[in-house]
Amino acid sequence: MRREKMRFYFVGIAIILFSITIVFRLVQIQTDPVFHEISEKVGNQATYKPKDFEAVRGNIYDRWGNLLAGNNEVYEIGVNLNQITESNKNEIVNFISSLTGLNRDFVRTRVEIPYQPEPLKENYAVFSTIYRNATEKMVEEISMAQETNRALYPITWNGRLERTYPDHRLGANVLGFYSSVGFFGVEGFYDNILSTVETSTFISMNPYDVMEIPDIPHGASVILTIDREIQARMEEILDRSIKNSGSSSGTVIVMDPETGEILAMATTPRANLNQPSEQILAEYPTLNVDGYDIQTPFNRAIMQTYEPGSVFKVFTLAAALDSGAVTPETEFLDTGVVNIGGMTIYNWDYGAWGYQDMTGCMQHSLNVCLVWMAQQTTTKTFYEYLSSFNIDRKTNIDMDGEASFPFLSPSNPTPFGSDPNAPRWYEGMIGPHSFGQGVSVTPIRMITSIAAIANDGRMMAPHIQKAVVQDGRIRYYNPKIVSTPIKPETAHTITEMLAVSLEKEASDALVEGYRLAGKTGTAEIPSRQGYVAGQTNASFVGWGPVDDPKFIVYIWLEKPQSSIWSSVVVSPVFSEIVENLVILMDIPPDKIRMEMASSQ
Incomplete structure (x- = not known):
């Protein structure tokens, strides 16, 4: 025991x-x-x-706060599969089909996806998406129906943000577009600040649990230098000009020469940015140009180089005057022809214009005289001035996709390599270069460099951003001087000469009440076989008012059919643009401004 x-x-x-x-x-x-x-x-x-919760992409505004790109909340309608039963299935299918217009059979396939309760299985599903891009009104209809019909309780929705462009095509080439990332223009260049890092959390698999949404980060918003009203008017004028002239495309840029701000940049084509990305890109097809497949540029103003022709002559004049090689009164005997480096160069009309001062050479756009100006400047000095105007490099404007083309010069004679068949610089090239032939540049390069003449010889960095807003703080862009290629007095002299040449010519570019300076440019179009007969690029650059320039305008019409001459097809476009600018920018006529200034 x-x-x-x-x-x-x-x-x-x-x-x-x-x-x-x-x-x-x-x-x-x-x-x-x-x-x-x-x-x-x-x-x-x-x-x-x-x-994952996608970060809210920042907005894009014009200089006055008008929304150009933002986000709209759209909804995805679907069902909670774990709440679908035989008793409510048909009613749900009928309701969603009626609400959305979707085929009943399609809706049924989405409602009848097998529901697997084991959470670790790959085919586990709770929410089945049926309809994307639903409106807020549709969501309200669902809520109202569920108040009186419990059978519809399995229907639910998720909100998401969709990039939207209130003005559809307005400023499309400036803005670019967003599709997971930014493409082209502002959306592409400023993608890293418009977007920010997404956040994530775990959500309950129980449909009856209340989900706590985390704080969703917001990207910065960008305020542009663009004026929406000026942009809209420039696009309207450009489209009409292309139609009237039969041109294949066109570009207009309006800049403030004192700051480098882009007030408007209109090009063609312009896509509806609210389309899916594939449809947007379809509006910029691949074309066969001179035997090459070339994608239509999204923004010709910054992405397409071309030979500008006689508008380039302002640089030759600037180099000759600033270096002291000539004065406005220097006389030249124009014989209508010159031989240089094995090339024979003629004036545009093959005529001889006799004795001309330098203003007359610009007024009549005499190629032979411009070759002589460049020779008087000397080859070394001429190309040094072109380099000081940054002709041989990009502007680095804050937009995605800026293009450039190698510039043949004494300091860069073989940019295409050692191939004996590749173009290379030689002494005689100073001839065609003096009047803008054999030089390929973008419109943004041209207006930026010429704007130095309208701004006392100071070249400003072109820019599209006026300010960035982030976390309630605003940071403004500070205008930057890129270079000072010529002296202020030289800039004033050139402006006066180009104003006088327009007035003496009784140009169609003139606007009553305002003195303006400007230069036309008619350029042949090069191909692999030589220059194409009967096809030209017609350009015009002009600024004003002459005594205190508030704007500079660059216009390019490609392959006009009504006339090959810039003075015929583009000068009137400049006049119409200025007539609108002085109203939109509130610039009084010269006489009134002078009276106001003298009374102060």
Whole structure:
């Protein structure tokens, strides 16, 4: 009996010790941080699923705060599959089909996706998306219907942000577009600040749980230098000019020469930015140009180089005057022809214009005289001035996709390599270069460089951003001087000469009440076989008012059919643009401004 009691006693002690060990181990495990981490992960996998929340992309505004690009909330309508039953299935299918216009059979396939309760299976699904891009009105209709019909409770919706452009095509080439990332223009260049890092959290798999939405980060907003009203008017004038002249495309840029701000930049074509990206890009087809497949540029103003022709002559004049090689009164006997480097160069009309001063040479746009100007300047000095105007490099404007083309010069004679058949610089090239032939530049390069003449010889960095707004703080762009290629007095002299040449010519570019300076440019179009007969690029650059320039305008019409001459097809366009600018920019006529200034 005693031995039996001892046995029970030892067994009891053993059980107690074992129990204590188990309890101790359980406590140890539950207080172990590694266990907690594993437990949380497993728990999340079992009852939650990860969900990413896309950051809110920043808005884009014009200089006056008009919204150019923003975000609209759209909705995805679907069903919670774990709430679908045989008794409510048909009613749900009929309701969604009626609401959205979707085929009933399609809706049924989305409603009948098998619901798997095991959370770790790959085909596990709770929410089944049926209709994307639903409106707020549709969501309201669902809510109202669910108030009176419990069978529709499985229908639910998720909101998401969609990039939207309120003006559709307005400023399309400036803005670019957004499709997961920014493409072209402002959307492309400023993609890294418009967007920010997305956030994520775990959401309950239980449809009845209330989900707590985390704070969603916002990207910065960008305020542009663009004036929406000026942009719209420039696009309207450009489109009409292309139609009237039969041109294949066109470009207009309006800049403030004092700051480098782009007030408007209109090109063709311009896509509806609210389309899917594939449809946007389809509006810029690949074309066969001179045997090459070339994508239509999204923005010709910055992405397409071309030979500008006689508008380039302002640089030759600037170099000759600033270096002291000529004065405005210097006379030149124009014979209508010159031979240089094995080339014979004629005036545009093959005529001889006799004695001309330098203003007359610009007024009549005499190629032979411009070759002589460049020679008087000397080859070395001429190309140094072109380099100081940055003709041989990009402007680095804050837009995506700026193009450039190698510039043949004494400092860069073989930009295409050592191939003996590749173009290379030689002494005679100063001839065609002096009047803008054999030089390929973008419109943004041309207006930026010529704007130095309208701004006392100071070249400003062109820019499209006026300010950035982030976290309630606004940071303004500070205008930057890129270079000072000529002296202020030279700039004033050129402006006066080009104003006089327009007035003497009784040009169609003139606007009553305002003195303007300007230069036409009619350029032949090069091909692999030489210059194409009967096809030209017609350009015009002009600025004003002459005494205090507030704007500079660059116009390019490609392959006009009504006339090949810039003075015929582009000069009137400049006049119409200025007539609109002086109203939109509130610039009084010269006489009134002078009277106001003298009375102060």
